[in-house]
Amino acid sequence: MAEYHVLGKMKRFSLYSLLSIVALGVTIYLFTDYKYVDTILVEGNYYVSEEDVIIHSGLNNDQLFLAIDQHKIEFLVTSHPVIQSVTMTKQFPNDIKIEVLEHKVIGCLEEENNYFQLFSNGYREQVSPLTSCQGSIITGVNAYFNDMLLESFINEFSKIGKDTLSQISETIYSPNEFNKNRIISYMTDGNKIIYTIDTIHKLNYYKDMVNQIYLTYDGEVNGVFDFEVGAYFTPYDTVK
Known part of the structure; x- marks a missing residue:
């Protein structure tokens, strides 16, 4: 007991x-101050500054940590046109982490001697100087394509793999008598690719074709890859 x-x-x-x-x-x-938000960490951002992300989130150090609404913060941050998705997490005792995924950059659009960073969702952000623009220079597309064609161009171009996309130095709208949607891309390795909006997807085969050409010609040979109809290669020294 x-x-x-x-x-x-x-x-x-x-x-x-x-x-x-x-x-x-x-x-x-x-x-104590532990009830307030302390550090706001931003990760995954490249084109959007940390300050810009925090401004869009509406977060500040005067807010109660436990009162922060995750879904509201994520909604506010994704209102930025460059940001595709957001994940916000609370890190005790009173820190906030915001992880962002930005829309893919597909090039630098030239328009009347101005340059705009072009994103996969169609958003354009003016850049200056030109050296700060990421990706290939895209010329003529915006001036000659109507809105529907430009949207198709952006949608298809955004599907190109990063490896191939990083090798494109310049993209030019280059129509001829046979095809008004003809496009030419100049590659950093010295090759040229001819294609249309409907055949942009073929650029994803570029790396494999370059490797095959290397084996066929027993070494590096530069030339023209024509993806308009089918896919074939012509060395520069045989192009008429």
Whole structure:
């Protein structure tokens, strides 16, 4: 009986101790700066500055940490036209982490001697100087394509793999009498690719075709890859 009485006291003491610790923790939280947001971490951003992400989130150090609404913050940040998706997480005791995924950059659009960073969602952001523009220079497309064709061009171009996309130095709208949607891309390795909006997807085969040409000609040979109809290669020294 005495042993039971002692155990009861120990349990009550443990409960009181736990409640005291919780009460102390709540007191510290409520009456110190721990209740407010401290550090706001931004990850995954490249084109959008950390400051811009935080501004769009509406977060600041005067807000109560526990009152932060994750879904609201994610919604606000994705209102930025360059940001595709967002994940916000709380990191105790009072830090916030915002991870962003930006829309893919497909090139630098030239328009009346101005240059715009062109993103896969169609958003354009003017850049200056030109050296700060990422991706290939895209010339003539915006001036000659109607809105529907330009949208198709952007949608298809955004599907090109990063490896091939990074090798394109310049893209030019170059119609001829046979095809008004003809496009030419100049590659950093010295080759040229001719294609149309409907055959942009063939650019994803470019790397494999270059490797095959290397084997066929027993070394590196530059020339023209024609993807308008089918896919074939003509060395520069045989182009008339």
